[in-house]
Amino acid sequence: MSLLSVHDLAVARGGLRTVEGVSFTLAPGQALILRGPNGIGKTTLLRTVAGLQPPVMGRIEMPDDAVAYAAHADGLKGALSVTENLVFWAEVFGGGDISAALAAMDLTALADRPAAALSAGQKRRLGLARLLVARRPLWVLDEPTVSLDAASVARFADTVRGHLAGGGAALIATHIDLGLEARVLDLTPFRARTDSTARPAGFNEAFA
Amino acid sequence: MIALLRRDLRLAVRAGGGFGLGVAFFLILCALVPFGVGPDTSALQPIAAGILWLGALLACLLSLDRIFALDHEDGSLDLLATSPLPLEGAVAVKALAHWITTGLPLIVAAPLFGILLHLPAAAIPALLMSLLLGTPALSMLGAFGAAVTVGLRRGGLLLSLLVLPLYIPTLIFGTEMIRRGQDGGDTMPPLLFLAGITAGTLAVIPFAAAAALRVNLR
Amino acid sequence: MSIWEYANPVKFMRTSGAVLPWTVAGAAVCTVTGLVWGFLTPEDYRQGSTVKIVFLHVPAAMMAINIWVMMLVASLIWLIRRHHVSALAAKAAAPIGAVMTVIGLITGAVWGQPMWGTWWEWDPRLTSFLILLLFYIGYIALWSAVEDPDSAADLTGVLCLVGSVFALLSRYAVFFWNQGLHQGASLSVQSGERMSAVYRYPLYLTMLGFGLMFLSLMLVRTRTEIRRRRLAALQAREMRA
16 A cells, blocks of 8 residues: 555646656655756656646545645744744644654754744754644655754654654655665656657647 | 634734734825815815725735735745645635734724714714625735735735725725715615625635635645 | 637647638728728717717727627636637737727717716716726736746636626626716617617628727737747747757
């Protein structure tokens, strides 16, 4: 029983296909690392899996309400404290206790500080703590380790390991080695061909 | 949904300007009008209803772009769209938060400003009733405009261009109701029209706004 | 053979290219003949020679409304069936509709001055047209503000839907707000006798002419839009290759 299965997926950015023919499956306990040069469409692919944009072609199969998505922006409000930010997302996602998430990301000491006063790395940790309160089985993470120091990266890798051990799965686009037992999918071979003869769905391509 | 409402209200209070600015703008507008048209009751009284409604409308417009723009910038909107909360519900809640921070203070302040403009006391109930029924539609239509223009450069100007024409029916029935209250006429027909427009808007617009948001997120 | 085949850009280009000379010729013949014929009609015993502006005013006003309806239908087709040509046709039609609205307003003012003694009156019909113009302007502004063409088509489509409802609502609200002095419809199915045949036939001709003129302009503009998209697509492909 797989948590996420992607068949022959093609995604487009700005009306142009970036990657096509991508297929993979993720079972509970598995992680998949996406690699590839800038502009290949990692972010677009992750947003598509998260349901933020429709695929150009192909199928994405997963249970309803499975995805917890984290990207470059952490969705934090500077005027609210760390606790308030986290409680809000916990309530929206129907999660409960936030103290475990705060402890896991080493934020307990900062709990009452306004988010505006956090450093970039601390904000990032708060953004990742949100994953823990969301209680979603599938983590879709876009460059999660940006602005984290080495200790925090290790802590984050531990958190992902814990999530996988608990029956979750993770789809991560990253360039650094997290030390996870994970498969790596390089997107370079899936770059959309310019002479693609398949019926295009991107707006610009329909007219070329 | 209640969490979202609570957060938006808390942000409005903390960030400052949430509750106060709209009313302050309303006050300035009402204070400037006599300078423009003269201080006589005969000049002010006939236009008081229109000025009050126009003031409410413009004060409402001022804070519209904040409904979604900030959440779009910091990524909250992406996260809300992937959350179990239906986006239509999020739109409705955010419009409600906008109404509580902008519309409600305006309604409370309007009778006071009515006195500034020599609005007769007999028209005050009609004024309150028309604003109470009309301003929720302003917030909801504003949320639609904000959803359409979120993430656009120079979206603010475009937002007013798109939203103001949608305000016309509400404005017409709102002022008509006050005018009738002033002249002792039957306020029921405009009241019913106003209530109908607001009810229809609240029922349908969240879906249109959520559709526009989904387009802007992809 | 289904009507939807014309939604294919290539097919559309071929068909519209073949149709275009005929609609242009038809529009020119009908409009010119109608206007000249209209100009040669006898003067009205009440309105004098000013009545002749009706041959510009009525067709323009009629097209102003019909073009919005066409945009609404095209937007619905795009939103439901995702035919790109449909979205582009709506985009192409909007400025034509806005110009028709302006022509209707200006000729109305020119006609209203001798008739009512004022260039502008906040009469329900005039006001409705002004509101229609505001909706056209908002629609066109939104098209030009959104960069991604598909998103622009979606957003303007939704705006067109919502705008149609509120334009209609505004029209009735305006009637509630001010009873006007505008005369009733010049032509209507129920009371076709209101206008004498002397005026009616040239008017029909100009209406047909304006309809064909809109069709021609809309086709030309849609073809331009298709070519522009094609150009963008080819450029993007070149850059990536």
